[in-house]
Amino acid sequence: MKGLIGKKLGMASIYDEAGTAVPVTVIEAGPCVVVQRKTNDKEGYSAVQLGFEDQKESRLTKASLGHLKKAGVEAKRILKEFRTEDGEEAIVGDVIDASAFAEVNFVDIVATGKGRGFQGVVKRYDFGGGRASHGGGWIRRTGSIGMCEFPGRVFKGKKMPGHMGSKRVTTQNLKVIQVRPEENLILIKGSVPGANGDIVTIREALKKK
Template identity: 55%
Template sequence: MMKGLIGRKIGMTHIYDDQGLMIPVTVVQAGPCRVTGVRTKDRDGYSALQIGFGTRKPKNVSKAVRTHVAAAGYSEHVPERIRELRLAEDPEQSVGDVLGADIFEADEFVDVTGVTKGRGFQGVVRRYKFGGGRASHGGDWTRRGGSIGMCVNPGKVYKGRKMPGQMGNVQRTSQNLRIVQVRQEENLLLIKGAVPGANGRFVMVRKAKKK
């Protein structure tokens, strides 16, 4: 069965287990996600399931998208996010089916993908944890990165050199996170630990690949 949902990060809190130990958890609203497309090996050459999450006004999307999701039951609204999940075999679901948090179980391990918080333009000390120069005895380059290359040889700056620049706002995946609780009525997943992204951002929750 397909194990993957689009969700929204609500925030972090903590709960207590049966032994009274505090567990930090991230609350993720996983679903409901409606199936907007089905890909099969015979017709498309691969197996996948396309799902939609959230709502937005139809006037803000193209006519092609409105027509595509109309078959899935979206009439007054269209999904805010549409993603495709690759599968090993043809999916059992059909267009219009609704998937919720109940496809996951407690103590199951998942991978959560999201876009990290943007930190803007940062120097090498914050971006790459450089030590910087000395702060005393006349040091005047405390938070600088130092030399980036010699003049004659190689006479250039190598690609990949760690230098100041944009920090954050990149897609990252946290792997092997354990689901502590599944609240089916509210479509909430309580996942142990932190997940990438700011509160309110979209995340992708999939079954863990390495478990």
């Protein structure tokens, strides 16, 4: 199963064989423990639930503690589910680390993007704004958003100022530069969504093998 929960540690640069500096994002990938195994016979689909990062039992609900103790697993802070294909076996209690990506060249990263607060349309949607001369009095504003007579309202989904960022972002086909199983680190070329310390989901790329 090519899927893990990890934590974004930050960015660095390493040198490749040609001596070129390559910018990389360092991700602490796992170790993750298998908490639950879902099958086609019982749940209707095949998947595994992984747990990441130890947590104090006092900070979990009784339902979560009961779910983890049933599997014989220590308290975990993050639980995420990964779909599996037929024939892929995983036993509850198994530990999966960065070595699972030793032969993977490209990955998809899912994370929550950085929050930018309340922003206008120029920053949020790359609007051009109004003219700066010859009577233009609205350089960084939206412009007309509605009509006078029909339909006489503003359509839903209109691009307007508002809260920017803090949304689930998936970046596809990122190249894996190095895998360091002894340190549980995966070095991925380029940037990855989220701030340093954020939880990320690492999956084998779907569109690029």
